[in-house]
Amino acid sequence: MFRSLRDEILLTVTLTVDGEPCTVPVDVxxxxxxxxxxxxxxxxxxxxxxxxxxxxxGVCFECLVEIDGVSNRQACMVMAEDGMAVRSxxxxxxxxxxxxxxxx
Amino acid sequence: MKPEQxxxxxxxxxxxxxxxxxxxxxQRLRTVVLxxxxxxxxxxWRNVEAVTTRRxxxxxxxxxxxxxxxxxAQRFRTCGADYRPGARVWQIEIMPTARQAGAxxxxxxxxxxxxxxxxxxxxxVHVERRRTGADRHVCYTDARGAHRIATRHxxxxxxxxxxPMPVPGWTLPGVLTCGAAQxxxxxxxxxxxxxxxxxxxxxxxxxxxxxxxxxxVKPAAVIETVPAANYLRALARIGPALLAPxxxxxxLSMIGALRRAGVPRFIGAxxxxxxxxxxxxxxxxxxxxxxxxxxxxxxxxxxxVVPNAxxxxxxGVDQTWDAVQCCFRPGVDAWGNSSVAGLLVAGDSAGIxxxxxxxxxxxxxxxxxxxxxxxxxxEERDRRAKTVRRALRAHWSARPFLDRLYRxxxxxxxxxxxDTIVCRCEEVRAGELRELAARAVPGPNQMKAFSRCGMGPxxxxxxxxxxxxxxxxxxxxxxxxxxxxxxxxxIVPVTVGEMAALQSxxxx
Numbered sequence: 001m002f003r004s005l006r007d008e009i010l011l012t013v014t015l016t017v018d019g020e021p022c023t024v025p026v027d028v029x030x031x032x033x034x035x036x037x038x039x040x041x042x043x044x045x046x047x048x049x050x051x052x053x054x055x056x057x058g059v060c061f062e063c064l065v066e067i068d069g070v071s072n073r074q075a076c077m078v079m080a081e082d083g084m085a086v087r088s089x090x091x092x093x094x095x096x097x098x099x100x101x102x103x104x
Numbered sequence: 105m106k107p108e109q110x111x112x113x114x115x116x117x118x119x120x121x122x123x124x125x126x127x128x129x130x131q132r133l134r135t136v137v138l139x140x141x142x143x144x145x146x147x148x149w150r151n152v153e154a155v156t157t158r159r160x161x162x163x164x165x166x167x168x169x170x171x172x173x174x175x176x177a178q179r180f181r182t183c184g185a186d187y188r189p190g191a192r193v194w195q196i197e198i199m200p201t202a203r204q205a206g207a208x209x210x211x212x213x214x215x216x217x218x219x220x221x222x223x224x225x226x227x228x229v230h231v232e233r234r235r236t237g238a239d240r241h242v243c244y245t246d247a248r249g250a251h252r253i254a255t256r257h258x259x260x261x262x263x264x265x266x267x268p269m270p271v272p273g274w275t276l277p278g279v280l281t282c283g284a285a286q287x288x289x290x291x292x293x294x295x296x297x298x299x300x301x302x303x304x305x306x307x308x309x310x311x312x313x314x315x316x317x318x319x320x321v322k323p324a325a326v327i328e329t330v331p332a333a334n335y336l337r338a339l340a341r342i343g344p345a346l347l348a349p350x351x352x353x354x355x356l357s358m359i360g361a362l363r364r365a366g367v368p369r370f371i372g373a374x375x376x377x378x379x380x381x382x383x384x385x386x387x388x389x390x391x392x393x394x395x396x397x398x399x400x401x402x403x404x405x406x407x408x409v410v411p412n413a414x415x416x417x418x419x420g421v422d423q424t425w426d427a428v429q430c431c432f433r434p435g436v437d438a439w440g441n442s443s444v445a446g447l448l449v450a451g452d453s454a455g456i457x458x459x460x461x462x463x464x465x466x467x468x469x470x471x472x473x474x475x476x477x478x479x480x481x482x483e484e485r486d487r488r489a490k491t492v493r494r495a496l497r498a499h500w501s502a503r504p505f506l507d508r509l510y511r512x513x514x515x516x517x518x519x520x521x522x523d524t525i526v527c528r529c530e531e532v533r534a535g536e537l538r539e540l541a542a543r544a545v546p547g548p549n550q551m552k553a554f555s556r557c558g559m560g561p562x563x564x565x566x567x568x569x570x571x572x573x574x575x576x577x578x579x580x581x582x583x584x585x586x587x588x589x590x591x592x593x594x595i596v597p598v599t600v601g602e603m604a605a606l607q608s609x610x611x612x
Contacts, residue, residue, distance in 0.1 A: 002292075002295060002296055002297060002402075003297055004293060004294050005293045005294065005320075006293060025292055027291070032292045035288065036292075038297075046530055047531055049531070050276075050277050050383070051528075052277035052278065053280065054284060054528075055281050056280070056288065058192075060528065060565070061560070062528065062562075072597070074597075079142065
C-alpha cells in the first residue's frame, strides 16, 4: 500500500510479520511495516472482513495485531524493534460471536 | 504509595500543550506533560525533530508550516517541564477532597513565591481563585506499566482527529485517511502506491495532495465531496478570512499546484463509494450527472477534523453542539476553564481552530492556571493575555470561511444508504441504526445497547458523531439534545494487571 521515497535507508530494524522478515526504517511504528508489505492487520470478529491500518494515530483500532505473543496491540502505537514477532489477528473462535440484544 | 505531585499536568504535546508548558514554566509551575507520541509536536508537527535533523531534504516536501514546529519543540524540550513521551492517559480522577476548600494542606507551596494580588473572584472567569490541593489524579500507561500522578490543575490538549467519513467500502484495506498518509510521510518517508485517489474535503486534502506531488506522487484525481453551494456560503464570510495570516493564499497555492500538475479535481461529487474484493480496487462517484469509475490501489479519505474529546467527555464536562463544525465542544470560558474545577481544555480539543490558534489557547490556559495558583497577579495575567488574544482573534477570523467552505453535506455525515457501515468495529450499518432510531430509541447509549454500535475496540470514536446525527435526523431532534455516548474510563486500553499493580502500589 505504501513505498519508501528512497532506495537506501541507513538505519533499519527487521521484524517478522506472520513469520516473514520485514525491514523498516528505525523509529517507525509496527503499522508502517504492515503498510509497506501491503498486508492486513486483522479480520473482524463479526464478519471476518479484512482490516488494515486506517488512521495511523491510535484512534481507529483497525490495526490491532499480536506483538510478541500479546494480542490486541495497536500496531500504529508500538515502535518497531529488531526481532519483534508480529502476527495478524483473525476474528473470534467459533461459537463466541456476540449476539446483538433484541428490542422488547 | 503517595503519587508524584505536580502543579499542572498537561495531556498532549502538540501546539496547545507545548505552548502551555512553556508559559507554565515561565511562571515556575511544576509541570508534567504526558503525550502518547514519542516526540513532541502533536500530529501537525509529528516527528518534526527527527525530520529536521535526520532527513532535512524532506522538509521541502512537507512545507514551511511543518518546519515551524521545530524551534517550538526545541524550546519545549528545554523549558523544564517533565516531558513523558509514550504515555497514554486512560483516566483522570477528581478526588473527593477536591470539593473541600483548603484541601491542599498536604501540598508544600513555595509561599514566598506565591503572589496574592487582586480579588479572588473575577467576573470574567467562572473559577474560584483559591489554593486547591493536588487532588486530581492522572492515570497513564507507558512501556514500563501503569502510573498515577497527582496534580492541582489538568490541561487537556489532546487535539483533534479526522471526522469519520462513512461511505460504502470505507473499511476496505488500502483505504486510509489523509492524515494517515501524512503520518507515513512524516515518520517513515513513505508514500502511497499508485493509482492513488484522494476524496473528501478540507484543507488537509489539498495539503496532502500538494505534499505528495512534491514527493513525485501524482494522484489520479481529487474528488471533492462538498456541494458547490458551500463556495457561495463561504464567500459571504471571506472578508475576515482575507485578513487572517496566510490561510487563503496557502489554499490558492495548493490548488495552483494541483492544476499545474494536471490532477483532475471533481468538485461537488456525489454518491462516493469504494469497491474491491478484500482490498480497495475502484472509486465510484457521480459528477455533473456522469458516473465515474477510477481504478485505485490506495484511497485517502478526509472530511475535516473534530475534537479529540474522549478525555473531557469522560469527566462529564458540559458540552454543546457546534452546528457549523458539526461536533461537540466543551463549555469553556475565554481561558479554557471547563465546568469541572481545576480542569481546562485548550486547542483543537476544545473546538477546531488550527495549530496557530492552539498555540495561543495553550498560553492563555497556562496564564489562567498561574493566576489561579497565585503565581501571577490579575493585572499581569490580563496584560499578557491581551497580546495573545489579538493573535488568537486573527487566526479565528479564517474559521467562518473555512468551516462553511468545507462543511461536509449531511449525506456525507449520515450515510443515506442502508448498507453503509457506520460502526466499523461492530460492523453496524446505517439501515439498522435508522430502524432503531425510528422505533424511538432515545439516544446513543440505548442505540449502543441494542445494536452494539460503539462497543468495539475504538470505543465509538469512529461512529459517535454519526450515530448522534443519525438519531437527530431520524427523530427530527437537535444533535445537542440527542447527546453523545457516555464515555467511560479507561479511555485507552490498559491491562487488568497494570491496573492491579497501580492499586497495590507497586508501580515503578
